[in-house]
Amino acid sequence: MRVLGIEGTAWAASAAVYDTETDETTIFTDAYQPESGGIHPREAAEHMRSAIPAVVWRARDHAGDDVDAVAFSRGPGLGPCLRIVGTAARAVAGGLGVPLVGVNHMLAHLEIGRHRSGFDSPVCLNASGANAHLLGFHGGRYRVLGETMDTGVGNAIDKFTRHVGWSHPGGPKVEARAKDGEYVDLPYVVKGMDFSFSGIMSAAKEAVDDGERVEDVCFSLQEHVFAMLCEVSERALSLTGNDELVLGGGVGQNARLRAMLGEMCAQRGARFHAPEPRFLRDNAGMIAVLGAKMADAGDTVAIEDSRVRPDFRPDDVPVTWRAGEDVARGGDDAGTQRGAEATVSLDDRVAKAREPKGYRHPALDARLRRERTRGEARLLRDARRLGVPTPVLSDVDPREATLTMERVGDCDLRERLTEEGVRSVGRHLATLHGAGIVHGDPTTRNVRVGRRTWLIDFGLGYHSRHVEDYAMDLHVFEGSLGGTADDPVPLIAAFEDAYADAGDPAVVEQLREVERRGRYRSE
Numbered sequence: 001m002r003v004l005g006i007e008g009t010a011w012a013a014s015a016a017v018y019d020t021e022t023d024e025t026t027i028f029t030d031a032y033q034p035e036s037g038g039i040h041p042r043e044a045a046e047h048m049r050s051a052i053p054a055v056v057w058r059a060r061d062h063a064g065d066d067v068d069a070v071a072f073s074r075g076p077g078l079g080p081c082l083r084i085v086g087t088a089a090r091a092v093a094g095g096l097g098v099p100l101v102g103v104n105h106m107l108a109h110l111e112i113g114r115h116r117s118g119f120d121s122p123v124c125l126n127a128s129g130a131n132a133h134l135l136g137f138h139g140g141r142y143r144v145l146g147e148t149m150d151t152g153v154g155n156a157i158d159k160f161t162r163h164v165g166w167s168h169p170g171g172p173k174v175e176a177r178a179k180d181g182e183y184v185d186l187p188y189v190v191k192g193m194d195f196s197f198s199g200i201m202s203a204a205k206e207a208v209d210d211g212e213r214v215e216d217v218c219f220s221l222q223e224h225v226f227a228m229l230c231e232v233s234e235r236a237l238s239l240t241g242n243d244e245l246v247l248g249g250g251v252g253q254n255a256r257l258r259a260m261l262g263e264m265c266a267q268r269g270a271r272f273h274a275p276e277p278r279f280l281r282d283n284a285g286m287i288a289v290l291g292a293k294m295a296d297a298g299d300t301v302a303i304e305d306s307r308v309r310p311d312f313r314p315d316d317v318p319v320t321w322r323a324g325e326d327v328a329r330g331g332d333d334a335g336t337q338r339g340a341e342a343t344v345s346l347d348d349r350v351a352k353a354r355e356p357k358g359y360r361h362p363a364l365d366a367r368l369r370r371e372r373t374r375g376e377a378r379l380l381r382d383a384r385r386l387g388v389p390t391p392v393l394s395d396v397d398p399r400e401a402t403l404t405m406e407r408v409g410d411c412d413l414r415e416r417l418t419e420e421g422v423r424s425v426g427r428h429l430a431t432l433h434g435a436g437i438v439h440g441d442p443t444t445r446n447v448r449v450g451r452r453t454w455l456i457d458f459g460l461g462y463h464s465r466h467v468e469d470y471a472m473d474l475h476v477f478e479g480s481l482g483g484t485a486d487d488p489v490p491l492i493a494a495f496e497d498a499y500a501d502a503g504d505p506a507v508v509e510q511l512r513e514v515e516r517r518g519r520y521r522s523e
């Protein structure tokens with residue numbers, strides 16, 4: 001089969017031909033380069049209008065007469081750009097008399113990595129301009145395991161470079177200047193598998209304004225932002241019991257990010273794949289490759305139903321091309337467990353060691369391991385005083401980043417997911433929040449079940465009086481239900497119900513706001 005793909009969600013006016021027989025992909029791209037500032041939606045659309053016909057023409061010329069389907073980026077992306085691409089795709093498919101396939105751009109970033117790696121069911125880190133998220137396949141859908149709470153990773157970097165007066169796109173310039181940089185401390189924010197860039201970006205701009213060398217800020221920006229992405233990826237591998245990771249998106253062209261992810265995976269015995277740069281940045285090749293899989297599954301769209309979807313979420317897509325597949329995984333409960341952060345040896349007592357992470361800069365690594373060990377010890381005690389079951393500690397060594405504690409429960413909640421279990425988590429979180437404590441990482445792996453329900457792993461916890469922070473705890477827990485439960489809907493309902501009963505219903509309202517914010521925005 002030969003599929004002609006068309007991409008044009010933001011900057012890349014691109015067309016490609018993918019041949020399933022030879023597995024060859026030929027890509028023709030005409031990039032939009034803003035004269036000043038970032039991407040202007042109107043200018044970008046203008047670019048699509050003038051550039052799409054020529055790249056499509058070249059692809060058609062390359063394909064000759066045999067094209068079996070036309071695939072196009074249906075969203076997410078800038079509405080005015082998408083509409084031009086949609087119109088072109090409809091015209092070409094109609095003219096050739098072949099089926100039309102509407103592809104989700106974010107899933108294309110993921111599927112190209114799965115396709116090129118040959119991995120079976122990897123977790124995907126998408127590090128693109130307008131997005132940053134982790135996807136995992138479970139129960140016939142791609143679930144969003146974690147995502148940015150504010151801007152996409154590329155946009156965050158581009159805003160910083162605009163501030164220092166560099167032209168778009170900023171990512172490659174930061175990468176080049178980072179080569180002569182040295183480490184300075186910047187904020188580091190992960191919440192479960194979610195993360196946020198706003199704090200670190202303001203701090204980076206301020207640092208430059210205050211006279212810090214721009215090379216040092218570029219270097220440190222990469223060290224912090226990419227370490228956050230590595231950490232949440234490792235959390236996703238750990239939570240889902242997966243041992244394959246693929247990278248997607250334009251920021252994936254950064255050699256330091258690829259090296260860090262490779263090292264993180266090597267350290268935990270997982271496999272890592274990053275496709276070639278031509279498949280990482282926006283390109284129509286990835287649209288054609290996923291288009292071929294969808295067409296093969298009969299997943300085509302009638303022209304009259306093919307309107308574009310600027311807010312198209314990856315978890316809204318029925319994954320027709322992987323129908324019938326599911327991934328059954330789970331950890332055992334013996335010997336040594338490897339969490340995302342620590343190695344945990346389970347005996348009568350539990351010894352938890354936050355070992356150094358080779359991918360992190362040594363200064364950042366030492367800071368995180370020390371702070372988290374200290375914080376975990378303090379919050380385990382504070383929580384128990386409030387009546388929330390936690391393991392009793394017998395030893396703490398912040399310098400070595402080790403803790404020794406009581407062994408609790410029979411298994412992790414993810415192995416025995418019941419409504420009663422998630423209700424207890426709802427009640428426990430309500431109690432913590434009532435006393436101003438945020439758990440920071442309440443996942444189905446960080447809850448132990450047995451004759452009662454214990455909360456463990458307070459390493460990301462802290463004290464706060466902000467409803468927003470409590471809502472993030474709920475968001476993290478619900479995200480982990482999405483990643484580990486076959487049918488998360490009733491469990492989420494039971495959890496929220498128990499939380500609202502025992503705690504402040506305003507937190508559940510704030511959760512709705514957090515969810516809206518996590519949705520795709522073009523800038």
Ligand SMILES: C[C@@H](O)[C@H](NC(=O)OP(=O)(O)OC[C@H]1O[C@@H](n2cnc3c(N)ncnc32)[C@H](O)[C@@H]1O)C(=O)O
Pocket residue numbers: 009010011076077078105127128129130131152153154155157158169170171172175249250251252253254255280281282
């Ligand atoms: C919806 C769609 O339009 C959007 N596309 C997009 O963001 O383009 P993409 O090609 O995936 O990524 C562009 C981003 O990738 C960054 N980038 C490019 N080379 C880089 C490098 N060497 N290091 C860091 N960032 C880099 C750029 O600065 C820019 O922010 C998306 O996928 O989110």
Ligand SMILES: Nc1ncnc2c1ncn2[C@@H]1O[C@H](COP(=O)(O)OP(=O)(O)OP(=O)(O)O)[C@@H](O)[C@H]1O
Pocket residue numbers: 235238239337338339340341342343344346350352391405406407408409411412441445446448456457459
């Ligand atoms: N006190 C305990 N009693 C019983 N099992 C425990 C205890 N502490 C940890 N475990 C087991 O070890 C696993 C990893 O522990 P923990 O979550 O503390 O480490 P981590 O590396 O911080 O994990 P992650 O960051 O992936 O959540 C847990 O999921 C649980 O199965």
Ligand SMILES: [Fe+2]
Pocket residue numbers: 105109128129249250281282
């Ligand atoms: Fe993209």
